[in-house]
Amino acid sequence: MPGTDRYQQHRAQAIRAAASVFSEKGFHGATTRDIAERLGIKQGSLYYYFRSKEEALEEVCLFGIRDYVLRMDQIAASDQPFEAKLMAVLTSHLSSYRERNEALKVHNDERLYLPSGKRTRLKELGTHYREKLEHIFEEGVADGTLRDSLDCHFAAQSVIGICNAWGDIIVRDPDLDMFAVIQKCADLLLDGFRERRGADSAAVADSGHG
Amino acid sequence: MPGTDRYQQHRAQAIRAAASVFSEKGFHGATTRDIAERLGIKQGSLYYYFRSKEEALEEVCLFGIRDYVLRMDQIAASDQPFEAKLMAVLTSHLSSYRERNEALKVHNDERLYLPSGKRTRLKELGTHYREKLEHIFEEGVADGTLRDSLDCHFAAQSVIGICNAWGDIIVRDPDLDMFAVIQKCADLLLDGFRERRGADSAAVADSGHG
Amino acid sequence: MPGTDRYQQHRAQAIRAAASVFSEKGFHGATTRDIAERLGIKQGSLYYYFRSKEEALEEVCLFGIRDYVLRMDQIAASDQPFEAKLMAVLTSHLSSYRERNEALKVHNDERLYLPSGKRTRLKELGTHYREKLEHIFEEGVADGTLRDSLDCHFAAQSVIGICNAWGDIIVRDPDLDMFAVIQKCADLLLDGFRERRGADSAAVADSGHG
Amino acid sequence: MPGTDRYQQHRAQAIRAAASVFSEKGFHGATTRDIAERLGIKQGSLYYYFRSKEEALEEVCLFGIRDYVLRMDQIAASDQPFEAKLMAVLTSHLSSYRERNEALKVHNDERLYLPSGKRTRLKELGTHYREKLEHIFEEGVADGTLRDSLDCHFAAQSVIGICNAWGDIIVRDPDLDMFAVIQKCADLLLDGFRERRGADSAAVADSGHG
DNA sequence: AATGAATGAGAGTTCATTCAT
């Protein structure tokens, strides 16, 4: 009997189990038995929670970006300088991976295996995320923090790309210092790798390093 | 299965067909029948060219990074300033994707499905690539082009990450202007997004970017 | 796959079906579909009872010699004169075939197709059987029933060989009088085919050797 | 161009190769590629010598019993006492195995996989062999060498059974002393295992044993 | 006289899914 509170709790566990298995073996490489085993139930019982393996993937993907998008909304709505928002975005994105929120990885790598019909909601959320991020960049340009010439679409995509790349590495290497990575990403995104020849550049380059 | 020239030619075509299918559907999502069909032969005949589906994946992955690593060697060995080398790396990496070399994407996304034994050669090549790239960054630091404080390992990983992220986008959107992307990536990596406040920043910002 | 009673019962039926099919067509000539059909289930369902066709063969072979060896133990432990034990052995062995225990035939003809690792248990049981039989012969020699010069190893192998040969014939010809065969085998094994002439027979027996 | 002498020679080699492979792996377990490899030619080329794998089996079986039956004819036609003929039969049969005439083993174990139509010739030859052997026994009874009560059909079958059983063992154990086995088989068949209680019997039982 | 290349049928096996209990 769905609708129950307990049912929803169990279902959430099922989604997490599916996320874990999908992220390890990929959607097609994972079996419903794998998922059931991780949950501690039998294969057939899984269908009490999902109508199909595909629905499981759908739920995992949604779960993966839901709070991730939510946090972006919060960050975007907050009243901080650009640099702080960027840090918040990086932290939110990368700690998603570290908190074993394997669902995000699944969303990134496996969502294409959903039929396009079931992908629209995800696409909307993804677009929403990118647009918010773009908007943050636009604000940065407007208030003079960022270069006038900046292509904010490019910037947003690049941030997402870097975060996902480092996210994958972080997931695979639990000893990696996530906050160091976040810091270095922020430096890269703000100032790049090149040495500043001007007098004041040192102060800028230093700011915020632990 | 001789080392005939014709045989090797056909086999190369088979590898390309496999790359194409794997990149579209993933290793587990793709069927040997898919590959055979793309090649215009019957399913069973594939096994004239590969001992197994897994061997096909192996060959695709190797094919995917072979010349990619080769080009990196050439770039690293060349006698150019850092900025030029960076541009060359970005161009090589991203045009790998544009040239429909789907094998690179497959290498990135699917190589983990190979048994670890068959992955060592790939790992070596990948490490070699990253080390060469790191070395380019180290030279950049040494000659004063890059910040002293730069973590070259981080830098190399980030470049690879950004390239793969944009590579995926490029593969999916054939109308995207690849050279514009390359240019913007170079700008990001060199100078970041932040506005230069100092007097001299103009000189830096100028170099050839629109 | 629990240790349920019902499950074990069904599995036993599956083993018997496999025995029947293997004995008819040989291991490689039989298909899993054949076995499933004889069981009245669909091909894929067989794998609920066996992990592989090979495991089915293994189980059949074990089933084929298990009680056969057991009966030998009982006979060997019994307190009867040699002739009675011999009769019991022949009866046990041949009626194994008549009782449509096709598993024994499978064990004899197909066990070599098992990987050597899975054959050790069978080898042990087979050796055990032969040794018990040898021991019966040794007792026969010791109590004066059998010739002093008898090679008991040869004798045991020969009994097994004759039984298997007649067993094959018996399986194929259901009208054959099994007890007549048993009797004649006993006669052969005890006294051979030659006429007893009394005093002078020795001269004849010599001719033709070495 | 069949009919040539060279062709027939090559074909004979092909038959022997097939015999070797079939005896090792069974008819269904062997592949045409296996046979071709043993011959040193390529898979497709085998069809220059056989219309089908089945025809290969047919030829092997025929080859396996042809000279075996021939030798039986010679033995049966010869003018020797029963004991000598028996020895000749045993020697002929068992040395067939030792001479790596794997074809005989194939005939025994695999002929049932031929369609019954193609089996008639074999059946005739087999029957012929058994009848000749039976006839030898009948002569032995007639001349008083063998018991009056002997079932000659049973006797012939038993001889064949024992020979095949020991033949299998001999094939697998190249160190086994074949002539010792022949001698012991002869003893068994003539006099059985039981001790003779008559005064002179000791001499008989001893004769010929090393 | 032999082979490279291909084929198609069928093998064993896996797996998402169903359903009575």
Place this chain on the structure above:
DNA sequence: TATGAATGAACTCTCATTCAT
């Protein structure tokens, strides 16, 4: 709420066979 049992479709892979060369 969960499971044991079964299914059928699909998959990877093998193999006897063919045929142009």
